[in-house]
Amino acid sequence: MTPSTDVVVIGGGQSGLAAGYHLRRLGIEHVILDAKAAPGGAWQHTWESLHLFSPAQYSSLPGRLMPAQPGQVYPDAGHVVAYLADYEKRYSLPMQHGVWVESVHRDGAYLRVETDGGNWRARAVVSATGTWTRPFIPAVAGRHEFTGRQLHTVQYREPTEFAGQRVIVVGGGNSGAQIAADLAPTADLTWVTPRPPRYLADDIDGRALFDAATARRRALDAGRADTGGVASLGDIVTVPPVRAARDAGLLAAKPMFSRLTTTGVQWVDGARAEADAIIWCTGFRPALAPFAGLRLRGARGHIATDGTRAVDEPRLHLLGYGDWTGPASATLIGVGRPARDAARQITELLH
Structure with a gap:
């Protein structure tokens, strides 16, 4: 028998955790399916010297401040992994690790989520897979000739x-x-x-970047001139x-x-x-392969959204892919607000 739930969240990194936190607060039944065997999302796989751009208190998910890392103003990736693992445990989020989502299809009143461990039926789906699994390398002449x-x-x-x-x-x-x-x-x-x-100026860190991204989104939403956001700073x-x-x-x-x-x-x-x-070091593309069967992707490989909600499939929300799914939504501090908005809209959909 295929299990059913109100919401399936795909991805258990920072965006999936933020979604789970808000769904849990609203009493929405959900499950979080994460391909990784352990907590921490993509932060488990970064280079050893990587540090956050912001102090710990400005790099937190909703409901739980990231504790400071002793001896570090800007926490390293290992500290972030420990924080995310603690966050998952603290809120008893319904996480299933080691589950790879293969595809999502329409199934009447439900969306059918097919995985390598069985299928789920959900009334709504939140995609929080981010971009880390889709590295981009430009098509430079001779790229396949290089022997190094x-x-x-x-x-x-x-x-x-x-x-x-x-x-x-x-x-x-x-x-x-x-x-x-x-x-x-x-x-x-x-x-x-x-x-x-x-x-960027030496005194600018992630706090200022989040503020710039938020100001740009507010200006665009209000029909005012584009402020340029983070790109205007450097x-x-x-x-x-x-x-x-x-x-x-x-x-x-x-x-x-x-x-x-x-x-x-x-x-x-x-x-x-x-x-x-x-x-x-040429960036990433959004990881959206499971949704190919829904035929939602348009220009630049994106799925058109209104906030986080897919325009052509309102039961699907995209979270944590960058500014097109919420200001600074691919950051720890930035994902909380769009996650909250997505959870509220899903609540309205279910009722």
């Missing part, structure tokens, strides 16, 4: 693996800057960015390791190359750089 190692942000762990090697880091965002700073002292580093690096938060590497002159960026060769990269003017490894 290529990896994406998701595969990078720590700099000793590349000690003494010629490494090209591609990407002008936070991941590119942080990984370049991580490698600069021990590797022969070439940092490549599509445009000159745009550092691309790179100057967390201490990035600031130190920049000030030491270790982060001199080169413009984007035109192609890869068998042994490295080449620019339009014919200049070349040899490489043992290329690390692509």
Whole structure:
């Protein structure tokens, strides 16, 4: 017999936990299906030196402040994993780990959620799978000719693996800057960015970014001029390791190359750089494969939404994918508000 519930939440990382918290407060029966075997979401798989952009108290999910990490202003990824595991346990969220959701289909008054461990029937579904499982690498000429190692942000762990090697880091965002700073002292580093690096002012951290994203969304919703949001401030938060590497002159960026060769990269003017490894810090795409059968995806691979609710399937909510599903919704502090709104709209749908 196929089990039924009011809501299936797909994904047990920060967005799934925030959804579970608000559904639980509203008394909505739900289950959270998470592909990971242990709590912590994608934070379990980041590079070792990664730190948050904000102090702990400004990096919290609804209802539970993140405790400070001793000796750290900006907590590291391990501290975040411990916080998320505690959060799941503290609120007794109905989590099922190690369950991979394969597809979602319409089934009369229900949505049928098919997994590798059986099916569920739900009156509503919250997709909180984020983007980490869909790394993006641009289609650069010669990418398959390069005989060295290529990896994406998701595969990078720590700099000793590349000690003494010629490494090209591609990407002008936070991941590119942080990984370049991580490698600069021990590797022969070439940092490549599509445009000159745009550092935010040294005193700006995640608190200001959340405020900027929220102000932009409010302006757009009110029909006012676009404030530019976070993009108007810059691309790179100057967390201490990035600031130190920049000030030491270790982060001199080169413009984007035109192609890869068998042994490295080449620019339009014919200049070349040899490489043992290329690390692509080039972002992600939303993980939406289970919803292919619903035929909801439009331009840029997105599902059209009104807030978090899918326009063409109001029983589906998307949470934590970025500004298109709520201001700063892909951040710890930013996901709480859209999760609350989604839970309230689901309550209205069910009643």
